[in-house]
Amino acid sequence: MTRGLTRxxxxxxxxxxxxxxxxxxxxxxxxxxxxxxNGAGKSTTLRMxxxxxxxxxxxxxxxxxxxxxxxxxVRHAIGFVGQGNGAGHRQLGRDELVSQGRAHGLSRxxxxxxxxxxxxxxxxxxxxxxxxxxxxxxxxRRLDIAMGLVxxxxxxxxxxxxxxxxxxxxxxxxxxxxxxxxxxxxxxxLTTHYLEEADALAGRVIVVDHGRxxxxxxxxxxxxxxxxxVRLGFGSAADAARAAARLERVPDSRVDVDETSVxxxxxxxxxxxxxxLADLAADGVPPTRVEVARPTLDDVxxxxxxxxxxxxxxxxxxxxxxxxxxxxxxx
Amino acid sequence: xxxxxxxxxxxxxxxxKPVWREPMAVVFAMIQPLVFLGLFAPLLPEMAxxxxxxxQWFVPGIVAMTALxxxxxxxxxxxxxxxxxxxxxxxxxxxxxxxxxxxxxxxxVVPMLMQVAIIVAVxxxxxxxxxxxxxxxxxxxxxxxxxxxxxxxxxxxxASKGEDWMFWTIQQTLLFPALLTAGVLLPIDGAPRWLxxxxxxxxxxxxxxxxxxxxxxxxxxxxxxxxxxGAAIVAAVGLLVGVxxxxxxx
Ligand SMILES: Nc1ncnc2c1ncn2[C@@H]1O[C@H](COP(=O)(O)OP(=O)(O)OP(=O)(O)O)[C@@H](O)[C@H]1O
Ligand SMILES: [Mg+2]
Numbered sequence: 270m271t272r273g274l275t276r277x278x279x280x281x282x283x284x285x286x287x288x289x290x291x292x293x294x295x296x297x298x299x300x301x302x303x304x305x306x307n308g309a310g311k312s313t314t315l316r317m318x319x320x321x322x323x324x325x326x327x328x329x330x331x332x333x334x335x336x337x338x339x340x341x342x343v344r345h346a347i348g349f350v351g352q353g354n355g356a357g358h359r360q361l362g363r364d365e366l367v368s369q370g371r372a373h374g375l376s377r378x379x380x381x382x383x384x385x386x387x388x389x390x391x392x393x394x395x396x397x398x399x400x401x402x403x404x405x406x407x408x409x410r411r412l413d414i415a416m417g418l419v420x421x422x423x424x425x426x427x428x429x430x431x432x433x434x435x436x437x438x439x440x441x442x443x444x445x446x447x448x449x450x451x452x453x454x455x456x457x458x459l460t461t462h463y464l465e466e467a468d469a470l471a472g473r474v475i476v477v478d479h480g481r482x483x484x485x486x487x488x489x490x491x492x493x494x495x496x497x498x499v500r501l502g503f504g505s506a507a508d509a510a511r512a513a514a515r516l517e518r519v520p521d522s523r524v525d526v527d528e529t530s531v532x533x534x535x536x537x538x539x540x541x542x543x544x545x546l547a548d549l550a551a552d553g554v555p556p557t558r559v560e561v562a563r564p565t566l567d568d569v570x571x572x573x574x575x576x577x578x579x580x581x582x583x584x585x586x587x588x589x590x591x592x593x594x595x596x597x598x599x600x
Numbered sequence: 601x602x603x604x605x606x607x608x609x610x611x612x613x614x615x616x617k618p619v620w621r622e623p624m625a626v627v628f629a630m631i632q633p634l635v636f637l638g639l640f641a642p643l644l645p646e647m648a649x650x651x652x653x654x655x656q657w658f659v660p661g662i663v664a665m666t667a668l669x670x671x672x673x674x675x676x677x678x679x680x681x682x683x684x685x686x687x688x689x690x691x692x693x694x695x696x697x698x699x700x701x702x703x704x705x706x707x708x709v710v711p712m713l714m715q716v717a718i719i720v721a722v723x724x725x726x727x728x729x730x731x732x733x734x735x736x737x738x739x740x741x742x743x744x745x746x747x748x749x750x751x752x753x754x755x756x757x758x759a760s761k762g763e764d765w766m767f768w769t770i771q772q773t774l775l776f777p778a779l780l781t782a783g784v785l786l787p788i789d790g791a792p793r794w795l796x797x798x799x800x801x802x803x804x805x806x807x808x809x810x811x812x813x814x815x816x817x818x819x820x821x822x823x824x825x826x827x828x829x830g831a832a833i834v835a836a837v838g839l840l841v842g843v844x845x846x847x848x849x850x
Pocket of ligand 2: 311312313352428
């Protein structure tokens with residue numbers, strides 16, 4: 270389906286190797302998430318796949334058509350929700366939906382019907398007949414997503430679709446994408462910064478950094494081996510040390526002590542935590558504070574590259590040095 | 601071909617939506633030309649304008665000026681859409697690239713005609729003789745001219761790649777010399793030779809001359825033909841350059 274062979278992208282006077290030799294094969298009907306930090310090359314990849322920019326080298330095909338020689342056919346087959354606002358600010362939301370439908374060859378009646386359907390699906394009824402510039406950020410985002418779905422595209426590209434959405438709308442969006450996927454068998458490719466979102470939505474997660482794929486797997490497998498983070502606070506450093514010693518006995522775990530707080534990293538930490546607390550209380554060092562955190566993009570990243578995201582950003586400068594370091598680490 | 605037509609209509613329709621919804625914006629866009637009309641018309645001595653009333657000479661120029669200003673500003677709307685992402689969204693759609701430009705440029709005719717109607721309505725009670733046939737013919741010429749200028753403005757927006765300062769600097773730098781050398785505000789007769797040459801090379805000069813003749817109710821074939829040629833050249837060059845720019849933008 271989306272058969273990316275090798276894509277290279279250079280730009281402006283100084284060369285930014287935004288996407289470096291990406292080889293990917295995404296099958297019809299897959300639901301795939303690109304996960305990566307800022308500047309990883311996610312948007313650039315999507316922009317090449319949606320015919321907005323040509324690859325510097327290499328080639329890609331979407332829905333069976335080459336993104337350079339078959340632009341028109343690609344455009345007919347895809348929907349794209351970019352990082353910006355697809356709806357014109359001087360337009361009315363519903364007008365934009367209809368005009369987008371018409372652009373994809375829907376009849377006037379069909380375009381209106383689809384627009385009405387999507388207004389309902391994305392909970393836009395109250396704002397669809399208002400000027401787009403008067404919509405809140407999240408309302409505008411939902412309108413953008415609606416525009417990408419108007420023509421039930423065979424392949425849907427979503428660049429950070431959930432940015433600016435509140436938790437309820439985030440959940441709603443996930444349902445909507447899954448429903449579209451289930452009903453029409455569309456291929457969905459989205460980008461995100463959040464591991465949970467990739468996990469909730471996509472069967473396959475492609476982790477990218479510096480324009481390269483550093484992992485391509487299911488979210489579950491990326492997370493396995495990482496485990497949850499259980500952070501425990503104690504009244505004194507002595508208690509913390511004592512608790513840490515006791516926690517060392519938890520199988521397959523890692524324990525770090527920092528003054529009065531102890532970090533326990535263990536698989537299924539959220540289910541183990543009750544037992545852990547009871548055990549520590551029995552030992553006479555009940556924690557005064559407990560936090561359990563699921564693994565994040567940062568954790569996956571650290572695990573894959575040995576660097577945390579913050580370090581990754583400071584070495585992001587597109588010099589040979591940093592790319593070399595990156596490939597060595599990834600190798 | 602038929603997809604070109606339907607795509608163009610789609611784009612034009614979309615561009616016209618805000619015009620129909622907020623016609624007052626079209627009126628506000630005319631404040632500057634109307635101020636010029638109020639300030640300059642009383643300054644013109646009768647003889648400089650070939651004997652007729654100053655208003656009779658000045659109004660066609662102001663109409664042409666309104667057309668030029670409106671159409672040359674229009675790239676700013678595209679610029680805004682380039683910055684917000686809605687231009688990108690249209691580029692990913694199957695809409696033909698030429699249609700994306702032509703539809704936009706054709707839309708310029710509508711606000712232009714609304715403005716002509718307003719100006720004529722405002723000045724008719726004063727010392728201005730309305731020759732409806734001539735006004736309509738002039739409006740047709742100016743429509744063609746507007747499409748060309750609009751297309752050039754869009755091309756400039758695309759070439760500026762969303763850099764506001766570049767668009768406005770170039771637009772403003774070109775706008776006033778174009779207006780002055782076309783003899784819109786003051787007659788060019790008796791100007792230094794070089795200015796006359798520039799004026800002769802400015803296609804708008806011929807459009808304005810033809811509009812003056814037509815507004816006065818006269819139909820001199822050569823002047824009208826030259827005006828039509830001037831407008832057609834602007835339209836042809838504008839559309840050519842514009843479509844090229846649109847093709848390149850993706
Ligand atoms: N038009 C451009 N000109 C120059 N550099 C560019 C251009 N587009 C992207 N880049 C650079 O390419 C790299 C990848 O950018 P890209 O937008 O693909 O990142 P991203 O993964 O989408 O990041 P984010 O999560 O912030 O959206 C960045 O270093 C960016 O600065
Ligand atoms: Mg991005």
